[in-house]
Amino acid sequence: MSIEYLPGDTMLHRLDVRAKMFGFLVLLILSFIFQAPIYQLLIVTFTGILACWTKISLRKIRKMLAPLLPIIIMITLITGFTMTPDRFDQATSQAILFYILPGDRLGATVGGLLMGATFTLRLFSMMIASSVLTSTTSMDDFTQFFQIMKVPVEMTMMLTTAIRFIPTLDKKRRLIVEAQRARGVKFNEKGMIGALQSHLPLMIPMFINSILMANSLSMAMLNRGYGLTRTSTSMRDIRFSLKDYYALSFSILLLTSALFVRFRLHIGLL
Amino acid sequence: MERHENAIELNQVSYSYPNSVEPSLKNVTLVVEKGKFVVLMGSSGAGKTTLSLCLNGLIPQLLEGKLTGQVSVAGKDVGKTSVQSMSKVLGLVLQDPETQIIGRIVEEDTAFGPRNVLIPLNKIKQRVNLALEKVRLKGYQQRLTEALSGGEKQRLAIAGVLVMEPDILVLDEPTSELDPLGRLEIYETLDDLRREKDLTILLVDHSSEEVIKKADEVVVLNEGEVVWKGVPSDLFRNILLLRKFGIKPIPVSLIGWHFFEKGWISFAEIPLDTSSAEDLIRRLLPEFGRWHEQPHGQIKNRLQQQRSKKSVAVQVSHLIYEYNPGEPALRGMNMTIEEGQFVALIGQNGAGKTTLAKHFNGLLKPTCGEVIVEGMNTLHYDTSDLSKTIGYVFQNPDHQIFSATVEKELEFGLKNANYKGKDIKDRVDEVLQYTGLEKFRSVHPFSLGKGERQMIAVASILVLKPKLLIIDEPTTGSDWAGVQTMMALIKKLHAAGTTIIMITHDMDLVAQYAQRVIVLKDGDILLDGTPQEVFSHDQMLLDSAIIPPQLCRLSVHLSDILAHETFIEASEFTAMFERGEKQECL
Numbered sequence: 001m002s003i004e005y006l007p008g009d010t011m012l013h014r015l016d017v018r019a020k021m022f023g024f025l026v027l028l029i030l031s032f033i034f035q036a037p038i039y040q041l042l043i044v045t046f047t048g049i050l051a052c053w054t055k056i057s058l059r060k061i062r063k064m065l066a067p068l069l070p071i072i073i074m075i076t077l078i079t080g081f082t083m084t085p086d087r088f089d090q091a092t093s094q095a096i097l098f099y100i101l102p103g104d105r106l107g108a109t110v111g112g113l114l115m116g117a118t119f120t121l122r123l124f125s126m127m128i129a130s131s132v133l134t135s136t137t138s139m140d141d142f143t144q145f146f147q148i149m150k151v152p153v154e155m156t157m158m159l160t161t162a163i164r165f166i167p168t169l170d171k172k173r174r175l176i177v178e179a180q181r182a183r184g185v186k187f188n189e190k191g192m193i194g195a196l197q198s199h200l201p202l203m204i205p206m207f208i209n210s211i212l213m214a215n216s217l218s219m220a221m222l223n224r225g226y227g228l229t230r231t232s233t234s235m236r237d238i239r240f241s242l243k244d245y246y247a248l249s250f251s252i253l254l255l256t257s258a259l260f261v262r263f264r265l266h267i268g269l270l
Numbered sequence: 271m272e273r274h275e276n277a278i279e280l281n282q283v284s285y286s287y288p289n290s291v292e293p294s295l296k297n298v299t300l301v302v303e304k305g306k307f308v309v310l311m312g313s314s315g316a317g318k319t320t321l322s323l324c325l326n327g328l329i330p331q332l333l334e335g336k337l338t339g340q341v342s343v344a345g346k347d348v349g350k351t352s353v354q355s356m357s358k359v360l361g362l363v364l365q366d367p368e369t370q371i372i373g374r375i376v377e378e379d380t381a382f383g384p385r386n387v388l389i390p391l392n393k394i395k396q397r398v399n400l401a402l403e404k405v406r407l408k409g410y411q412q413r414l415t416e417a418l419s420g421g422e423k424q425r426l427a428i429a430g431v432l433v434m435e436p437d438i439l440v441l442d443e444p445t446s447e448l449d450p451l452g453r454l455e456i457y458e459t460l461d462d463l464r465r466e467k468d469l470t471i472l473l474v475d476h477s478s479e480e481v482i483k484k485a486d487e488v489v490v491l492n493e494g495e496v497v498w499k500g501v502p503s504d505l506f507r508n509i510l511l512l513r514k515f516g517i518k519p520i521p522v523s524l525i526g527w528h529f530f531e532k533g534w535i536s537f538a539e540i541p542l543d544t545s546s547a548e549d550l551i552r553r554l555l556p557e558f559g560r561w562h563e564q565p566h567g568q569i570k571n572r573l574q575q576q577r578s579k580k581s582v583a584v585q586v587s588h589l590i591y592e593y594n595p596g597e598p599a600l601r602g603m604n605m606t607i608e609e610g611q612f613v614a615l616i617g618q619n620g621a622g623k624t625t626l627a628k629h630f631n632g633l634l635k636p637t638c639g640e641v642i643v644e645g646m647n648t649l650h651y652d653t654s655d656l657s658k659t660i661g662y663v664f665q666n667p668d669h670q671i672f673s674a675t676v677e678k679e680l681e682f683g684l685k686n687a688n689y690k691g692k693d694i695k696d697r698v699d700e701v702l703q704y705t706g707l708e709k710f711r712s713v714h715p716f717s718l719g720k721g722e723r724q725m726i727a728v729a730s731i732l733v734l735k736p737k738l739l740i741i742d743e744p745t746t747g748s749d750w751a752g753v754q755t756m757m758a759l760i761k762k763l764h765a766a767g768t769t770i771i772m773i774t775h776d777m778d779l780v781a782q783y784a785q786r787v788i789v790l791k792d793g794d795i796l797l798d799g800t801p802q803e804v805f806s807h808d809q810m811l812l813d814s815a816i817i818p819p820q821l822c823r824l825s826v827h828l829s830d831i832l833a834h835e836t837f838i839e840a841s842e843f844t845a846m847f848e849r850g851e852k853q854e855c856l
Contacts (some may be wrong), residue, residue: 062529099590167416179670182631183731198384216364225383225384232388
């Protein structure tokens with residue numbers, strides 16, 4: 001996720017990480033059980049409201065989405081043309097709009113295009129929801145969540161250090177690129193082999209530097225008592241408060257009603 | 271609890287790294303008393319880092335190899351205690367601040383240690399706040415570690431081990447990666463810590479004026495052996511010993527040493543700071559001084575002559591550069607550098623030194639204005655084209671070395687510039703000779719020391735025979751001998767006609783080697799002139815956090831005698847006592 005933690009004091013920030021993760025899971029399930037784009041639109045709107053509430057800049061999300069635009073169009077078109085009428089239950093969805101090839105071949109179904117829209121909206125809601133999650137949850141909270149989920153300490157440590165070192169490594173990468181360009185390397189060589197070759201002078205120092213860094217990092221960690229015990233003191237007492245129970249019951253309510261609508265009333269299919 | 275008088279005891283300690291023939295430590299026996307401030311010195315490869323790693327058990331617990339002898343710290347047998355448990359007794363701070371920070375925000379990072387040893391949360395908060403206060407980072411709790419300056423990062427690293435409440439603090443060249451301001455911050459922090467009587471401090475450092483005043487004791491390592499131990503002033507007055515151990519002497523002591531050799535003063539009178547040197551010169555001048563004329567005019571003239579006849583190497587006009595719109599890093603700069611000059615670019619971090627230098631080989635293109643190097647407008651040339659005439663050596667050699675042998679590393683630039691077969695071989699041979707790397711021709715670069723890797727980085731640029739050479743901090747982290755070898759090479763290149771632009775924080779080097787000094791401040795030129803001219807503006811430099819070299823400061827103190835002349839070499843001072851002219855009356 002390209003959106004990092006933004007410290008803040010909204011309700012979502014203060015919510016217990018477990019409640020948040022459960023809510024996220026519910027949204028995930030919701031968006032996958034409904035096929036009709038109108039329901040997806042509801043979910044997108046809901047996540048959009050959450051995003052506004054936490055004050056993460058929508059411009060940032062838009063920036064993330066912009067490069068995906070061609071893919072989104074592709075998805076819509078491909079599903080539109082490849083989903084045959086028999087894939088759909090409802091007559092309106094089975095209708096064929098037009099054929100792209102002569103002889104009634106490769107027809108665009110209404111359902112297919114709607115399905116494409118669903119895929120797109122699903123992508124949107126997932127991106128917004130995960131952005132909201134990462135921007136309101138500190139790394140420490142995540143670590144604690146992993147601990148509760150009984151993920152091994154080593155794994156969580158690995159994950160958090162990896163995230164911590166992304167900016168550092170990126171700085172290294174820039175320095176290496178500059179040093180090699182000063183020696184006449186062109187990093188925009190054409191062709192597979194050319195591109196590969198021109199990246200060797202970047203990749204090798206990058207690997208070497210990462211290994212050196214990892215080596216001294218391991219020393220620094222041992223110096224500070226890492227590994228003496230298999231756990232570590234939690235920085236925050238996490239305890240469910242009233243708002244967490246509210247959020248939790250809201251999520252459960254949402255989930256059950258959605259499941260009811262979808263599987264009992266058979267609404268939301270195409 | 272039992273009281274231990276000795277914080278650190280090493281008895282007959284020897285250690286060899288895996289796969290190495292020579293031991294890195296040889297029969298080291300050393301005692302550090304509780305509460306002392308001890309400085310460990312010696313040239314690169316003398317075993318200083320190895321020794322510090324032995325103290326908390328990283329050797330042999332993390333780094334294998336052959337360790338013999340007894341290491342005991344605060345009464346604990348290090349051989350029988352895990353590194354993690356040692357962290358409660360001895361805190362070790364390493365060179366690179368970047369890799370010692372684990373947390374994303376300051377508070378989280380400092381809390382890392384106590385959390386590992388399961389200290390309860392409320393106590394952690396207290397300890398974190400206390401530790402941050404000790405390193406003068408109070409109020410930084412919520413800051414992002416990534417956004418801290420180098421000095422702040424290193425202080426955070428110190429806080430990270432102090433929070434474990436150790437009795438002993440070991441710092442392995444904590445200032446070697448920092449700029450002068452960051453260095454000053456660390457020394458101030460050490461001063462603060464020093465005032466707390468309980469803490470024993472072992473500092474590994476290259477010699478510097480700051481350290482000598484503070485240390486109770488100096489231990490010198492040479493090729494893995496303890497060769498000297500005693501009071502700092504005894505060592506730093508003995509120039510012969512310093513030369514033998516490869517430690518940089520304090521500039522004013524060189525003047526004193528000259529007087530001592532003449533038999534004018536006693537050993538104990540050799541000055542170690544400017545004020546005592548000033549007193550000494552004032553005292554001796556009436557008696558022995560023979561100085562009359564100003565021996566300095568010649569140097570200035572030399573530069574002026576060059577200015578008039580040489581053609582232009584770099585022409586910068588109205589250069590503005592913005593990393594982010596609206597925040598200029600360079601604000602309309604104008605300058606001309608003539609061919610064959612030796613220019614030093616100095617200034618605080620963020621003043622724009624590197625930003626400016628990167629314009630010279632087209633790594634950055636002007637937002638506004640233009641840069642013309644060797645007749646080429648950088649706007650119209652790619653860095654890869656400019657690299658054939660303009661060499662740029664970066665600070666960290668490890669950012670560019672990627673070949674399996676030194677020879678291949680040198681060939682790389684030539685291949686990029688489309689040289690073929692014999693040309694490549696000839697040039698590589700020539701540069702290997704020139705830089706003294708011949709004996710390492712088929713050695714893997716990473717098996718060599720930092721000083722040699724730095725030399726390889728320079729050599730890999732020199733094969734292209736650049737007319738203009740830009741060197742960014744060529745001596746960071748090198749010992750005195752390394753600095754001298756590197757500077758000798760640069761001087762040789764300059765003598766052969768290469769234009770040199772050197773970015774550095776080492777004012778002694780600037781004074782000694784540069785013909786012209788350009789001081790940058792906030793993206794503009796603050797001062798531009800000969801070292802003598804520039805270093806006489808001590809007040810202006812102070813605003814830029816630049817401390818002129820010790821001898822220049824001495825000249826300022828003696829300005830009534832020197833008629834406002836600025837001396838930059840010890841020999842110039844001693845010359846006052848040797849000239850055959852009439853004695854000047856005071």
